[in-house]
Amino acid sequence: MAALILFGGGGDLAMRMLLPSLYFLEHDGLLPEGLKIIGAARSEESADDYIAKVHEAVKARAEADKVWDEASWSRMKARLDYLAVDATSPESLKPLKDKVGDGEVTSFLAVSPSLYARIVTAMKAAGLAEKNCRIVLEKPVGRDLKSFLEIDDAVAHAFSENQVFRIDHYLGKETVQNLIALRFGNTIFEPLWNNLSIDHVQITIGETVGVGDRWPYYDEYGALRDMLQNHMLQLLCLVAMEPPSDLDPDSVRNEKVKVLRSLRPVTVDEVERVTVRGQYVAGVSEGKPAKGYDEERGQPSDTETFVAVRADIDNWRWAGVPFFMRTGKRLPEKRTEIVIQFKPVPHSIFDRDDRGEVQANRMIIELQPEEDISLTVMNKRPGLDQRMQLQPIKMSLSWGVPNSGDGKSAAPPRRRIAYERLLLDAMAGDSTLFVRRDEAEQAWKWVDEVSEAWAESGLKPDDYVAGTWGPDSADMLMARTGRDWNTTDV
Secondary structure (H helix, E strand, O other), X not given: OOEEEEEOOOOXXXXXXXXXXXXXXXXXXXXXXXXXXEEEEOOXXXXXXXXXXHXXXXXXXHHHOOOOOHHHHHHHHHHEEEEEOOOOOHHHHHHHHHHHOOXXXXXXXXXXXXXXXXXXHHHHHHOOOOOOEEEEEEOOOOOOHHHHHHHHHHHHHXXXXXXXXXXXXXXXXXXXXXXXXXXXXXXXXXXXXXXXXXEEXXXXXXXXXXXXXXXXXXXXXHHHHHHHHXXXXXXXXXXXXXOOOOOOHHHHHHHHHHHHHXXXXXXXXXXXXHEEXXXXXXXXXXXXXXXXXXXXXXXXXXXXXXXXXXXXXXXXXXXXXXEEXXXXXXXXXXXXXXXXXEOOOOOOOOOOOOXXXXXXXXXXXXXXXXXXXXXXXXXXXXXXXXXXXXXXXXXXXXXXXXXXXXXXXXXOOOOOOHHHHHHHHHHHOOOOOOEOHHHHHHHHHHHHXXXXXXXXXXOOOEEEEOOOOOOHHHHHHHHOOOOOXXXXXX
């Protein structure tokens, strides 16, 4: 019997993301036959009580997506079980080992990374780290390279590297995977994917929410460690990596590591020119008054809630192409996007006599709030005007021209939770979309250099009003290179 153990099975991540993902997989008939799903947590409650909570969480999400089905729930319910455990105690975990038996076991640690080392040590002692076992770790692991290595060394003592799946849910998004397909499955993009055709790249992860009562965690990590170290650098790697020899997991991950190793170090002399720290102060967010970070925390803090960085990749493909990354809390929009800004045409024949709005081509990979890949190109404005007028048009590349076979356009498929893909891959042992140890090491190394340069230079966060796109210094980061952040759809 195969089993999936959800440590922290009653927590927010499990109830909001993991268990609904498993329901959708059940609904689509994709879960392995005979799979047992076991929630494991400290809470002393019966399996029936736990299943009732799962039912409530799953049904709400499935009804919102209009895919609730009683038969699917009945099949999933038959798989569910619960056990109250202290995951850091081998003795407490032994009944869990007895419950899963000798089949393949995938354990998902939906708990604080500070507990990882103690949990994996207990799992090894309890027989839950055998050769047929896998473990899934939610990032970020640690808060710097030193703490990452301490935790990961404990993981490595219990599990071999091919058993470890470090998850970054952004890599499970359909559009992120589609980026790989567009780059390496078509001849029209890859020849242009270099410094001869691309002017710069922007990566934005904007959140409208504040830190709120999460400030004890956030105050330790800040925007740099919370978002840039994992999500943003992973997206940068997928944009910038060389074509892998094949889709073997190590082939893909080898190329991502090469990108991270090619990142130019951020030095003390350069840190004020290529990075920005920001912290929101009181303002208006989503039409409502919003407190500043210091007010939420209850005392002053130098923790950044916004970070913008110019990254340079020192290799032949990307020499001279800046990668601009920004992320922050209390921004005007919930938006995650990658902007590939192409260079203008070498010589424009449309510059004279007011020929309309002439723009360079731009590809936008949207991950939130919607998922889409669009390409902006120039087109003749329809009409009989003797003087040709141009206009930008935006073409969607996510679904192309969907066709149902009868000549009619088909609706795009349901937008899946990223964890659906990643849970399936982890249970199947496919590590392509997961982060290898040396990847995480290189990412932490570069982020630590930024953090140390901030500390040595004494760079403090600049204020920005809640509901705006960060401090003025973030605009200056772009302006001093003659560029602007993308704030429009086209």
